[in-house]
Amino acid sequence: MKYISTRGQAEVLDFEGVTLTGLARDGGLYVPESIPTLTADEIRSMRGKSYSDIAFQVIKPFIGDCLTDAELKSMLDETYGTAFRHPAVAPLVQTGANDWILELFHGPTLAFKDFALQLLGRFFDVFSARRDRSLTILGATSGDTGSAAIEATRGRDNVKIFMLHPKDRVSDVQRRQMTTVIEPNVVNIAVEGTFDDCQALVKAAFNNHEFRDSVNLTAVNSINWARVMAQVVYYFTSAVSLGAPDRSVSYSVPTGNFGDIFAGYIARAMGLPIDKLVVATNSNDILAKTLQTGTYASGSVNATLSPSMDIQVSSNFERLVFDLTGRDGSKVQSYMDGFAAEGQFKLDAAELEKARALFLAHQVDDATTLSVMQDLYARTGYSADPHTAVGVKAAQECLASSTSPVITLATAHPVKFGAAVEKAIGHVPALPEHMADLMEREERMETLPNDLETLMSRVKAGS
Numbered sequence: 001m002k003y004i005s006t007r008g009q010a011e012v013l014d015f016e017g018v019t020l021t022g023l024a025r026d027g028g029l030y031v032p033e034s035i036p037t038l039t040a041d042e043i044r045s046m047r048g049k050s051y052s053d054i055a056f057q058v059i060k061p062f063i064g065d066c067l068t069d070a071e072l073k074s075m076l077d078e079t080y081g082t083a084f085r086h087p088a089v090a091p092l093v094q095t096g097a098n099d100w101i102l103e104l105f106h107g108p109t110l111a112f113k114d115f116a117l118q119l120l121g122r123f124f125d126v127f128s129a130r131r132d133r134s135l136t137i138l139g140a141t142s143g144d145t146g147s148a149a150i151e152a153t154r155g156r157d158n159v160k161i162f163m164l165h166p167k168d169r170v171s172d173v174q175r176r177q178m179t180t181v182i183e184p185n186v187v188n189i190a191v192e193g194t195f196d197d198c199q200a201l202v203k204a205a206f207n208n209h210e211f212r213d214s215v216n217l218t219a220v221n222s223i224n225w226a227r228v229m230a231q232v233v234y235y236f237t238s239a240v241s242l243g244a245p246d247r248s249v250s251y252s253v254p255t256g257n258f259g260d261i262f263a264g265y266i267a268r269a270m271g272l273p274i275d276k277l278v279v280a281t282n283s284n285d286i287l288a289k290t291l292q293t294g295t296y297a298s299g300s301v302n303a304t305l306s307p308s309m310d311i312q313v314s315s316n317f318e319r320l321v322f323d324l325t326g327r328d329g330s331k332v333q334s335y336m337d338g339f340a341a342e343g344q345f346k347l348d349a350a351e352l353e354k355a356r357a358l359f360l361a362h363q364v365d366d367a368t369t370l371s372v373m374q375d376l377y378a379r380t381g382y383s384a385d386p387h388t389a390v391g392v393k394a395a396q397e398c399l400a401s402s403t404s405p406v407i408t409l410a411t412a413h414p415v416k417f418g419a420a421v422e423k424a425i426g427h428v429p430a431l432p433e434h435m436a437d438l439m440e441r442e443e444r445m446e447t448l449p450n451d452l453e454t455l456m457s458r459v460k461a462g463s
Ligand SMILES: *Cc1c(COP(=O)(O)O)cnc(C)c1O
Pocket: 111, 112, 113, 143, 144, 145, 222, 254, 255, 256, 257, 258, 259, 260, 261, 308, 309, 387, 411, 412
């Protein structure tokens, strides 16, 4: 399998190459040259299989010959057999006649990011050893990527990780999950700015090729293709549980960087019968607006009860735009140049129509988020975290008359956003046992201004 850049000017790489590279050198994102497909019989054969076995079927075609079947199998067994605390790995919970919640928070850091990052940590190990080099991971987090990436790489000899988070804009549990990891290869940096500022710093560091090469920079954000790929799997496991390929399903996905929902788009392109994908956003609604008007325009970021979606620049949207343009790298380049210069670009009518045929969108404010949490708890006894609640509401608004099952992705455990949950339902579920003393552990982090030069010299100085 070969991977190409959405801007058409970067070197073509294999799976090992894209995993270690992250952002393409032309500023674009890597995507597979063509999307592999599974037949209805192959999808039917997944019924009753373990998460890890289904993962093998879904992921294998993307890996090419970068790993042997035995290597890939054992990595998947380790990842999904041991790191997750539910025997189904990604269990479905029924909350209404046609409504389901897909719980993606049974991994070590209690958010869906573990699905990809636990596996990515293992890819880094194998590929860096093969090339005999140590890696520097530089990432930006709106909360959950950071802890999942740190958990996946802590204590590894050949990996240093620098994780940026927007100062005072992540929840206490989110911050402590990062800053209480005091292994020497982990550096937590609070940036005086927003998540978009953190993400822009990371992108700028990647675009400085001299810096990038001098420290072997690698990405863990969802610009890294391997993350999107790993997330495709739970669309298959959940849809197959509810009757795919003989019945289609729809998903509502709490969305920030467009990585998780883009994985659903890939699952559909691989042959999974997905009817609609709902982009569920909080008041940071750039994507909902884009689907309404065709104009992708950044605005200022609002702090909300669902901070992991407080994002106005959704990196992975570029991967969709690439497909909407008929995979025209130079057109994507001109859109992104327009975005860099003027803060916006406009899809043409045909592109917008293509996007609307599959994607619906709904924006949910904080007051509604709280009332949905309350209502769901009162009706079913289910405690949803605020991100999941945004998804539940968007599903109600966009898919009320759906005849196919409606699955909302539960992207985080309610305990991660305890303050909001308490406000909605009057109490917070307990921290799981492995994290019971989280609020007492020692923290370690540094604070830096929103400045590229300062950041690069800090990273060069090492951990
Ligand atoms: C990261 C995250 C999201 C957004 O996912 P994207 O892939 O960035 O769209 C939603 N909810 C939670 C809890 C998250 O951690």
